[in-house]
Amino acid sequence: MIPLDKMKRVEIFCGTGGVGKTTISASRALFLAKNKKVLLITIDPSKRLKQVLGIDESLSGKLNKVxxxxESKGHLDCLLLSPKTSFERLIGTENKNNIIETLSKPYGGMNEIAAIIELHYWFNKKEHDFIILDTPPGHHFIDFLEATKKINAFFDKTFADIFIHLGKEKGSKGIIGKLINTGIDKLLSLLESVTGENFVGEFTSAVHILYTNREKFxxxxNIDKILLSSENSNWFLVSSLDQLKSKDxxxxxxxxxxxxxxDSYLVMNKSWAEHLSNWNPQSHGQQMLKEKLESGEREISDISKQNNVLLLKFPEIFSEDPFQQVKELISNWEVPEVTND
Ligand SMILES: Nc1ncnc2c1ncn2[C@@H]1O[C@H](COP(=O)(O)OP(=O)(O)OP(=O)(O)O)[C@@H](O)[C@H]1O
Ligand SMILES: [Mg+2]
Known part of the structure; x- marks a missing residue:
């Protein structure tokens, strides 16, 4: 149970692939929605979970009411993360560009920036008491936050001015000829000979679009105030016993x-603790399995102690149905966290 005085408007769930970020964050959203207005921003839920959350993919980027x-007195909206819609939120729909469109595909590597754009947008709209963010798998989201300075540098004026000039003349054969003595000209002309003129035109136009919208980006x-301050956000790192990568x-x-x-929390998902305590295996093989599971549990507990964060345990659910799993996990948010005393 997260005490009331430790609750924050934004809760971020991260972790490596397949550990249960989407499952645990959905259970958290449903738990809070018992009496609060909640927005769950999620990514790639399983088909069944999508159905139950009422997510209509054609409406991705829009709020789906769950x-x-x-018994629930609150309200839950669910938003399926869509880099395309998030980009359009910033640059509009009139700016068509093939490169930006390719980047905005679900696997174009833009999920992190889309998550940030949506969080920023909905945080400032203030329509919800809580925003739960289920992040893309891996280290990328955290790296991305740490890289915001680099992104600012990307929009550095000198760099962008060159492209703004080129962008204005996109498609015209003359662009390369005009800057004959510069290094960038050589680079572009080389690119042009390899990729054809269309690509260079698309490229300069993509940079132009990004540059003209730089203030919005x-x-x-610029989410430091929301994400990095403990005033606004709680972080949950999800780890899972079935694919324990304790180093990660x-x-x-x-x-x-x-x-x-x-405040940050370590979530131990797919925990066997409650099943193990009543299990007295007779065969050697089963005893080994029990020991292995117990040492996995200990490893995660140790990580929480060493990092001085509280541990929240969520049991392995035996149902195969993803929504049934979420439903059964909701009540675990009432269980007190493990303290490190
Ligand atoms: N506590 C649990 N008990 C049993 N199965 C679970 C539990 N939590 C998650 N799962 C199952 O584990 C799989 C991965 O879960 P989920 O999709 O939530 O992980 P994820 O971290 O969001 O994955 P990805 O990194 O691909 O986004 C799913 O099949 C899910 O139904
Ligand atoms: Mg997921």
């Missing part, structure tokens, strides 16, 4: 603690 059970990625979990917790001071 039907809650009769910079504002959206340790590294990520370190990274989180490095750039923010304040």
């Amino acid at each position: 039907e809650l059970d009769a 910079i504002e959206a990625i 979990a340790d590294d990520m917790l370190h990274a989180i603690n490095n750039f923010r001071k304040g």
Whole structure:
């Protein structure tokens, strides 16, 4: 149970691939929606979970209202992360460009920036009491936050001015000829000979679009106040016993603690603790399995102690149905966290 005085408007769930970020964050959103207005920003939920959350993919980027059970007095909106829609939020729909479109495909590597754009947008709209963010798998989201300075540099004026000049003349054969003595000209002319003129035109136009919208990008990625301050956000690092990579979990917790001071939690998902206590295996093989599971649990507990963060345990659910798993996990948010005393 996260005490009331430790609740923040934004809760971020991160972790490596397949550990249960989407499952745990959905259970958290449904738990809070019992009496609060909640927005769940999620990425790539399983088909069944998508159905139950009422996510209509054709509406991705828009809020989908989730039907809650009769006891829930709150409200839950769910937003399926879509880099394309997030980009359009900033640069509009009139700026068509093939490169930006390719980058905005679900696997174009823009999920992190889309998550930030949406968080920034909905945080400032103030329509919800809580925003739960389910992040793309891996270290990328944390790296991305640490890289915001580099993104600012990308928009550096000198760099962009060159492209703005080229961008104005996109498509015209003359662009290369005009800057005959510069290094960039050589580079572009080389690119042109390899890729054809269309690509160079598309490229300069993509940079032009990004440059002319730079203020909006910079504002959206300027999220330090929301994400990095313990005043506004709680971080949950999800780790899972079935694919324990304790080094990854340790590294990520370190990274989180490095750039923010304040509350973060380590989630041990697919925990066997409650099943193990009543299990007295007779065969050697089963005893070995029990020991292995127990040492995995200990490893995660140790990580929480070493990093001085509280541990939240979520059991392995035996149902195969992703929504049933989420439903059964909701009540775990009422269980007290493990303290490190
Ligand atoms: N506590 C649990 N008990 C049993 N199965 C679980 C539990 N948590 C998650 N799962 C299952 O594990 C798989 C991965 O879960 P999920 O999709 O939530 O992980 P993820 O971290 O969001 O993955 P990705 O990195 O691909 O986004 C799914 O099949 C899910 O149904
Ligand atoms: Mg997921």
